[in-house]
Amino acid sequence: MVVKTEQSPNTKGIKEALSRIDFTDTFSTTNHKDSLETITHLIFGTMPKWVMFLMRLRNALVKIFGLKTDMDKDFKPQYKPGESIGFIKVFSVEDNEVLIGADDKHLDFRVSVFNSKEYQHNIKVTTLVKYNNLFGKVYMALIRPFHIVIVKHMVKQAYKV
Numbered sequence: 001m002v003v004k005t006e007q008s009p010n011t012k013g014i015k016e017a018l019s020r021i022d023f024t025d026t027f028s029t030t031n032h033k034d035s036l037e038t039i040t041h042l043i044f045g046t047m048p049k050w051v052m053f054l055m056r057l058r059n060a061l062v063k064i065f066g067l068k069t070d071m072d073k074d075f076k077p078q079y080k081p082g083e084s085i086g087f088i089k090v091f092s093v094e095d096n097e098v099l100i101g102a103d104d105k106h107l108d109f110r111v112s113v114f115n116s117k118e119y120q121h122n123i124k125v126t127t128l129v130k131y132n133n134l135f136g137k138v139y140m141a142l143i144r145p146f147h148i149v150i151v152k153h154m155v156k157q158a159y160k161v
Helices: 012-017 036-044 049-063 134-156
Strands: 004-006 023-029 088-093 097-103 107-115 123-131
Touching (some): 012 088, 012 097, 023 134, 036 088, 036 097, 036 107, 036 134, 107 134
Antiparallel strands (some): 004 023, 023 123, 088 097, 107 123
């Protein structure tokens, strides 16, 4: 199995990410060859056409509600705290964890990319969400099935043995 569903790791970044966590999931894969920044880019920097289609559809639908949709077309991340990659902000970069995310009126989210240094499934990608209002809760309920499929696929892109 290349991608596995797991419990969220207990990292510093995850503990300090949000004041409250209403939704979380963690998917893991194995990669001992690349830096954490490279792994993060492998996961979030390249998306297959079907994911891009779903993201364009999502952006068209949520734009009418005033939600953030902008993402740089030429995605070349700089993994430094405070830097932005489209609407995604880099919150922290440690030796074993990168924390990215965004705050919006409906929900705030963070993604932790953590290297546990385990032999297998050492890369743990954890999504954390805090609902800011009822719309955030409804939004997450609607996109959750898509989120799971998309994130699993994206994490699979970082698999290297």
